[in-house]
Amino acid sequence: MPEREITEPVDLCLPDGSLDPEAVGWTRTPLHRANLRGWGRTKRWEYWCVATPRHLVALTVSDLDFLALDSVYFLEYGEGGREFERAAVAPFARGVALPERIAGAGGHDVRVGPERPTGGKVRIEILKDDATGGTRLRARCVSPDGLPVEVDLLAAMPEGHETLGVVVPWSGQRFQYTSKHTARPASGAVRVGGEEYGFGDDAWAVLDHGRGRWPRDVTWNWGAASGRTGGRTVGLQLGGKWTDGTGSTENALCVDGRLTKVGEELEWTYDLAEPLAPWTVRAPASGLVDLAFTPFHDRTARVETGVLANRTHQCFGRYSGRIRTEAGEDVEVTDLLGWAEEVRMRW
Numbered sequence: 001m002p003e004r005e006i007t008e009p010v011d012l013c014l015p016d017g018s019l020d021p022e023a024v025g026w027t028r029t030p031l032h033r034a035n036l037r038g039w040g041r042t043k044r045w046e047y048w049c050v051a052t053p054r055h056l057v058a059l060t061v062s063d064l065d066f067l068a069l070d071s072v073y074f075l076e077y078g079e080g081g082r083e084f085e086r087a088a089v090a091p092f093a094r095g096v097a098l099p100e101r102i103a104g105a106g107g108h109d110v111r112v113g114p115e116r117p118t119g120g121k122v123r124i125e126i127l128k129d130d131a132t133g134g135t136r137l138r139a140r141c142v143s144p145d146g147l148p149v150e151v152d153l154l155a156a157m158p159e160g161h162e163t164l165g166v167v168v169p170w171s172g173q174r175f176q177y178t179s180k181h182t183a184r185p186a187s188g189a190v191r192v193g194g195e196e197y198g199f200g201d202d203a204w205a206v207l208d209h210g211r212g213r214w215p216r217d218v219t220w221n222w223g224a225a226s227g228r229t230g231g232r233t234v235g236l237q238l239g240g241k242w243t244d245g246t247g248s249t250e251n252a253l254c255v256d257g258r259l260t261k262v263g264e265e266l267e268w269t270y271d272l273a274e275p276l277a278p279w280t281v282r283a284p285a286s287g288l289v290d291l292a293f294t295p296f297h298d299r300t301a302r303v304e305t306g307v308l309a310n311r312t313h314q315c316f317g318r319y320s321g322r323i324r325t326e327a328g329e330d331v332e333v334t335d336l337l338g339w340a341e342e343v344r345m346r347w
Contacts, residue, residue, distance in 0.1 A: 002263065003025060003026055003166075003247070003248060003249070003261065003263045004024070004025035004026070005025060005026055005027070005028075005261070006023075006025040006026065006027045006031055006032075006165075007027070007031075008031065009031045009032075009033065010022055010023050010031060010032055010033070011023065011032075011033050011035050012032050012033060012034045012035055012036065012167065012175075012177050012211065012212075013034075013035050013036060013037065017036070017037040017038055018172045018173060019167075019169055019171075019172050019173070019175040023167050023177070024167045024169050024247075024248065025166070025167065026164065026165060026166040026167075026248070026261055027164075027165035027166075028162040028163070028164075028165075028259050029162065029163060029165070030101065030102055030105070030106055030163065030165050030179050030209075031165065032165060032167065032177050032179075033100050033101060034100045034101070034177050034211030034212075035100055036100075036211060036212075036213070039065050040065065040213075041065070041174070041213045041214055041215075041216070042063075042065045042212075042213050043062070043063070043064050043065065043176075043210065043211075043212060043213070043214050043347070044062065044063040044098040044210065044211050045060065045061065045062035045063070045098070045208070045209075045210045046059075046060070046061045046062075046098065046102070046103045046110065046126055046207070046208075046209055047059070047060045047062075047207070047208040047209075047210075048060075048126070048135075048137055048155065048205060048206070048207055048208075049205070049206045049224075049339075050137070050153050050155065050186045050199060050203060050204070050205045050206075051203065051204060051206075051226070051316075051337055051338075052198075052199055052200075052202050052203045053077075053202055053337060054076065054077060054197075055074070055075060055076040055077060055081070055190075055197050056074070056075050056316070057072070057073065057074050057075075057139075057151055057153070057190050058071075058072075058073040058074075059071070059072055059073075059124050059126075059137055059139055059151065060073075061096065061098065061103070061110055061112055061124050061126065062096075063093040063096045063097075063098050064093065064308075064347060065092075065093060066091075066092060066093075066307060067089055067090060067091055067092065067093060067307075067308075068089065068090040068093035068094065068095065068096040068112070069087060069088075069089055070087070070088050070090075070096070070112050070113060070122050070124055071085055071086065071087035071088070071122065072085065072086050072087075072122050072124070072139050072141050072149065072151065073085040073299075074143075074149070074190065074192065075297065075299070075316065076197070077296065077297065077316075082192065083299075084143045084144050084145070086120065086122050086141040086142070086143065086144065086149070087120075087122070088113060088117075088120060088121050088122045095112060095113075096112050097110075098110060098211075100211075102179060102207070102209045103126040103209075104126040104127050104128045104129075104135040104136065105128060105135060105157075109125070109126065109127045109128060110124070110125065110126040110127075111123075111124075111125045111126075112124050113140075115140075116140070117140055117141050117142065118142060119142065121141070122139065122140070122141040123138075123139060123140040123141070124138070124139045125137070125138040125139070129154055132154065132156055132157075133157050134154050134155050134156040134157045134184075135154070135155045135157070135205075135207075136152075136153070136154055137151060137152075137153040137154070137155060137188075137205075138151060138152050138153075139151035143192060143193075147192050147193035148191075148192075148193065149190070149191070149192050150190070150191040151188075151190050152188050152189060152190075153186055153187065153188035153189075153190075153199055153203075153205070154186065154187050154188055155184045155185075155186050155205035155207070156184060156185045156186065156187070156205075157184060158184075158185065158257060160257055161183075161184070161254075161257040162254060162257060162258055162259035163179060163180065163181040163182075163207075163254075163259070164178075164179070164180045164181075164237050164250065164252040164254075164259060164261070165177070165178070165179045165180075166178060166248055166249070166250050167248065168212075168242070168243050168246050168248045168250065169246055169247070169248065170215060170246060173213060174212075174213050174214065174215055175212050175213060176210060176211070176212030176213075176214065177210070177211045177212055178208065178209065178210050178211075178212075178250055179207070179208075179209040179210075180206075180207065180208055180209075180224070180237045180250060180252070181205070181206060181207035181209075181235075182204075182206050182224055182225070182226045182235025182236060182237050182254050183204055183226040183227070183233055183234065183235030183254050183257075184204065184205040184206070184207070184226070185203070185204065185205075186199050186203040186204055186205040187199055187200060187203060188203075202227070204226035204227055204235075204337075205226075206224045206226060206235075206338075208222075214347065216346060216347070217345070217346050218242050218344075218345050219241050219242065219342065219343065219344045219345070220239065220240065220241050220242035220342070220343050220345075221238070221239060221240035221241050221242075221266075221268050221340070221341065221342055222238070222239055222240075222339075222340075222341050222343070223236065223237075223238035223239075223281060223293065223319075223338065223339065223340040223341070224236060224237055224238065224338050224339060225318075225319045225336040225337060225338025225339070226336070226337070226338065227336050227337055229331075229332065229333050229334050229335070229336050230331065230332050230333075230334065232255055232256055232331055233255070233256050233257070234253070234254065234255055234323070234331065234333060234336060235253070235254035235255075236253060236254075236291070236319060236323070236333075236336065236338060237250065237251065237252045237253070237254070238251055238266055238281050238289070238291075238340075239251055239266070240265065240266050240268050241268075241342075243265070244265060249262065249263060249264065249265060249266075251263075251264065251266055251283070251289070253288065253289070253323050253325065255323075255325050255329075255331055258325070260288065260323075260324075260325045260326040261326070262283055262286065262288050262289060263286075264283045264285050264286050264288070266281055266282065266283055266289060267280075267281070267282045267283070267284050268280075268281055269281075269282075270340070270342070272313055272342060275295065275298045275313045275315050276295045276296070276297075276298055276315065277295075278292055278293065278294050278295075279292070279293040279295070279315070279340050280292050280293070281293065281340070286324075287324060288323060288324045289321075289323055289324075290321050290322050290323070291319050291320065291321035291322075291323070291333060292319070292320055292321050293315075293317055293318070293319050293338075293340045294317050294318055294320070295315035295316065295317035295340070296316060296317050296318075297315065297316045297317070298313055298314075298315050299312070299313075299314040299315070299316070300312060300313055300314075301314075307347070308346065308347050309344075309345070309346035309347075310343070310344070310345050310346075310347075311343070311344045312341065312342075312343045312344075313341060313342050313343075314339055314340075314341040314343075315339060315340050315341065316337075316338075316339045317337075317338070317339070317340070318335040318336060318337055318338070319333055319335075319336040319338055320333055320334050320335055320336070321333050
């Protein structure tokens with residue numbers, strides 16, 4: 001599909017709050033200002049996942065307009081590994097103010113939750129790191145088994161590193177701006193009780209920054225992975241289902257910091273009856289993506305309330321196969337750590 005590349009700053013919305021047609025397109029660096037107005041079907045979030053070959057941590061700050069959901073998730077791979085999530089809910093998103101641009105980068109810093117959280121509360125900070133130009137990620141909570149949890153990580157932003165931004169238009173009143181960052185080097189530590197989990201040379205950060213007005217019911221696929229393979233630094237950003245029929249996709253490849261936009265709906269093959277069986281993700285028309293995904297862990301969630309319903313399978317695993325850059329170069333991918341998911345949401 002032909003998609004327009006945007007190279008100058010642009011507002012997401014017109015003065016009346018509807019989608020600005022000039023905002024529809026994609027970028028290699030964040031250029032959109034999400035000047036959303038009012039209340040009703042408006043969703044804003046910052047999701048960061050920082051992974052190593054041994055463990056990962058994910059931080060979420062979200063404003064879904066009828067509630068805020070902020071969470072800390074930790075996973076240590078392998079049998080007997082530690083896994084927990086601590087999530088805090090605030091009715092009508094009280095205490096959460098997400099900026100028009102990426103938190104801790106072009107937008108203002110974000111701090112949610114009490115400074116010294118107890119019980120089921122969480123503290124999350126997303127801050128610009130003035131010394132490096134990267135993003136500082138901090139969090140505190142108490143694990144479900146009563147251990148204090150401290151997160152202190154830095155997601156670097158190498159000079160010239162390209163990231164995907166795209167506007168997906170369902171209509172003039174329903175639309176989403178997403179900025180997806182892959183292959184950002186990370187460092188720091190997570191402490192759980194008296195144990196420290198290090199994040200060093202093999203740690204990579206992924207960002208999902210979202211701002212928009214959504215339909216009531218939606219299903220999406222999302223896959224992402226980052227790391228070094230075959231002497232190259234590779235980031236995968238793979239989407240599906242929710243963009244069907246809009247003329248936009250959220251698919252891109254990042255090789256050594258250079259972005260290749262995949263203007264094609266991807267072909268996802270998997271079976272949720274056996275989520276840990278292999279998945280495949282392909283771009284059959286262009287040949288830019290031909291990957292197999294082998295999961296080792298299925299993170300599941302199911303929520304059924306009067307307002308919110310969610311069914312999530314987020315499988316962590318490794319990608320192998322081949323991708324092709326916009327320059328026509330084939331790049332072999334071997335055991336690249338990441339995830340693939342299907343989410344069904346009523347919100």
